[in-house]
Amino acid sequence: MQKEKINPHLISVITVGVCAALLTVCSWISIPAFGPFVPFTLQTFAVFLIAGLFPFKESILTVVIYIALGMAGVPVFSGFKSGIAAVTGPTGGYIVGFLLAVVIISLFKRLKPGSILFLIIGMIAGLAVCYAFGTGWFYFVFLNTEKQKGILEILSICVFPFLIPDAVKMAVAVLLVNRLSLPLTKLGFADKRNLKPAASQS
Numbered sequence: 001m002q003k004e005k006i007n008p009h010l011i012s013v014i015t016v017g018v019c020a021a022l023l024t025v026c027s028w029i030s031i032p033a034f035g036p037f038v039p040f041t042l043q044t045f046a047v048f049l050i051a052g053l054f055p056f057k058e059s060i061l062t063v064v065i066y067i068a069l070g071m072a073g074v075p076v077f078s079g080f081k082s083g084i085a086a087v088t089g090p091t092g093g094y095i096v097g098f099l100l101a102v103v104i105i106s107l108f109k110r111l112k113p114g115s116i117l118f119l120i121i122g123m124i125a126g127l128a129v130c131y132a133f134g135t136g137w138f139y140f141v142f143l144n145t146e147k148q149k150g151i152l153e154i155l156s157i158c159v160f161p162f163l164i165p166d167a168v169k170m171a172v173a174v175l176l177v178n179r180l181s182l183p184l185t186k187l188g189f190a191d192k193r194n195l196k197p198a199a200s201q202s
Helices: 008-028 043-053 056-071 084-088 092-111 116-141 151-158 160-186 197-201
Strands: none
Touching: 008 043, 008 056, 043 056, 043 092, 043 116, 043 160, 056 084, 056 092, 084 092, 092 116, 116 151, 116 160, 151 160
């Protein structure tokens, strides 16, 4: 007997729902930092894992829904924050930057399917763009105000303290993508581009 295939639309809905929940939980897991530093969270880990493991459509929808829920008042952001102010505020650019990171990671996956090296390069590039967009956002929010800060000061607040933690999150995400891609692809959930051509045909 042939196994009955799950409806692909249902798979997509389940994937987005689970991934949005994962991103939310990872946002809630935070370590308060001292002074002006933003808290350490597992948000970037979730973005790395989701974009690395699942197809582009489901990955980008996850982040869009996550941001939309937060702006609508659901406390999905770090520190259980929500509202439009959380996204338009000083660090909101890093949240919006998750969308750019997903696009870039997915692009590198398309360039060479099944390549761990291209996945890593994509994650590094995605994180760099997220940092750059968030830093620029932070700068312009305070431009011409009493709280105006220089780029170097913003980097010391929002980027430099997170370089090593984000590198660790990236490494763990790559390991999980490598381990979970085959079984989740066979179930119809993960992105087939994660597999090398020979493996995806088996």
